[in-house]
Amino acid sequence: MFRYYLKLGALSIRTNPILSALMVAAIAIGIGACMTVVTVHYIMSGDPIPNKSEQLFFVQLDSWDAFDPYDDETNEPPDQVTYLDATALLDAAEARRQVVSYRVGRILQPPADGARPFEVSGRATSGDFFAMFDVPFVFGGGWDRASDDNGEQVVVLSRRINDRVFGGEDSVGRRILMNGDSYRVTGVIDDWNPVPKFYDETTGAFNDTEEVFVPFSVAIDKELSGSGNTNCWQPVPDGGWQAFLNSECVWMQMWVELHGETEWQAYMDFLNAYVASQKELGRFPRPVNNRLYNVKEHLAAQNVVEDTVQILLVLAALFLVVCLLNTIGLLLAKVLRRSADISLRRALGASKRAVFAQYVVEAGMIGLAGGIIGVGMTWLGLTGVKGLYAEMEFVKKLVQMDWIMVTTAVCLAIASALGAALYPTWRAVRIHPASELKTL
């Protein structure tokens, strides 16, 4: 019976080619517009580290101004910590792992004769960074705690830099020169680009991963100021670098690894006790207001999904609604035009169910066609977005369709078409067997 309905549907589509084409086009365009935005939104709000996103927590302490909250609207504490607090929490080592890091810029001087020095983006961090964030290595690995403690000049390179400087060879144990200092390579990272860049979204949630990683202790020792954001609510006293380290400026990100509710609660209690002890020293003038968000909560709190995308999501959804209203209207017109046919079929013994099945199959076919073309439209839409943002490298990461999005597009199209078919089909089923026969 199903094949018969398919045949009837195909026949009906062929007898009204313009009307059918209009319906398929409306669904395809609606799906294309909607899925383009949905895809960008889906990638922007994705889970960058699915295996551990429930175990990694972003530390936020409210060390801000007594008279003025860090965020007037939400009263969220700063999204970075001071050097004082970062080192205190690192030394306390109350979590399974703790990592502090900040962005630095370095100049790499390649060993080859005549090769020009070039700028690399860097991250100063503690050795646990690599294990904590599941960073994949091609060669070697991170550095150990002893290197952290002794301020050893070691470095982890990205694959791109290793390709450029060492021609892709295993460079573990070799040395590179940065800003006049020699560093020993301990490892080379494989391609690793979490989207969003959850571990530091302060200068752009979709930026690329850094190209070199150096020990936190070395960076502090070399007086490397951060190349990310530095925010201060109090004047930094005179006294150069040391005074800056002791200031209330926030400029580094702190993450801890905890497993389960009990550990989370214990660490939160520890943070609150730490802040209480600092209050006795005259710091932390605000009420206790600490946060310990996991990866997803952190990305939501920092609004990494751009407002532009959310506005477009609302408008695109309404766009699909218009396309569907259009389809309902056209399907209804089609059904009413064939009232006589339906009436005749019913008079000859077709059940209501049979008539219903026939029109649902036809709508499904239109939906499938609209969905398949809609996938193409989505691809066109994403290509268009990529073109509009050609100057922004990171947008390329946001306009990629995976099979989940393709399936979603086709399913959404079929569901929309079936949804749109409900009312017209109901009208078709209600046509009385004899009502239209008289006029024939």
Added chain:
Amino acid sequence: MEFGPVLRAMMHNRSGYVLIALQIAVTMAIMVNAIAIIQERTRLMARPSGIDEDNIFYLSSLVFQPDVDQRVMIDEDLEALRNTPGVVDAISTNSVPLRGGGWSMSLQTEPGAEVDGSGTAIYFVDEHGIDTFGLNLIAGRNFRPEEVVWNDPQSNRWPPAGILTRALAETLFPDEAPADVVGRTVYINQDNPVQILGIIDVMQAPWSGWNGVERSMLVPERREWDYNRYVVRTEPGSRDRLMPQIEEMLATRSQERIVMDMRTMNETRKLSYLDDAALVKILTFITTLLTIITGLGIVGLASFSVSRRTKQIGTRRALGASRPAILRYFMLENFLVSSVGVGGGAILAVALNIWMVEAFDLAPMRWYVVPVAMLALWLVGQLAVAGPARRATLVPPAVATRTV
């Protein structure tokens, strides 16, 4: 006249007309809000940065060897830049308008930690700053060479003088004319006094998305950073020729640094507003597409309605109705549906706008967008129905006699 019969006929087949009216209403809600956003973004993009954008470019010099005497290097670089034929003037500074990254501080009219301040962008310049950026000094005076100091890395004291933008002066002293605040003292870093030496008309902060983007201050200080940004203003027409030449000159002057990130102000503006420009294009595209789809939907349904009523039209013609009367019938029918649609659409559009303003911090739309969109959709409806209605007028009266 025919209003009654048209309406009564429509009531017989309500659902089709309700669908069209709904479609028009949602189309209008999207259209109005898209236009409101397009207007707002276009307005933002049109704001002047206050500097001579067409003739300015900048580049960075990054020292990577320890023990380089920065002061000597910067002085020599600036001298070489200023003596290059075709260069109007040049400075070493920390940022430029629209660049996205910069330095901000809080200024207050009274000293003290508990006093509320106003955020402002900081540009470190020397006495060539106003000339290099091409700023318009509307009151007071420029810095004198002896007022420009090198910063002391061990100290966080600020120079005791500054030049403010008009907007910043108005924020700090809302009850006074900007020209009258020259000579007054404001406080930076809670208690460092800064005397206002002059007022410049407009100079944007480096962050185009900041709501205080008009607030900037020039500070007469030079800084020994590894990272040093030179801003160069050229004579009109010489910029593109000078850019590679100056990049090469700086690169060869010293082997202890790299020269990078050279960019014109025109490119900087484009990058700064890339998101807004893209959104304007996307929304324009969506609105156009939507109008076409709704128009085609009206054409489809009207054609159907005409073909279904061929016999009825024939009968009316046979009973003496003229062709214009038939045309009027369908145009009036569409007008009624459109009216219901745009009426509902106006309510929907305003509701959606109120919600979006609340949810996304958008500027509320201008009142006239709603009536303009109503008119536009009425027009689209009438145009769309014109074709099928014309075909209706061609139905011959003889049709009435056939199938009965």
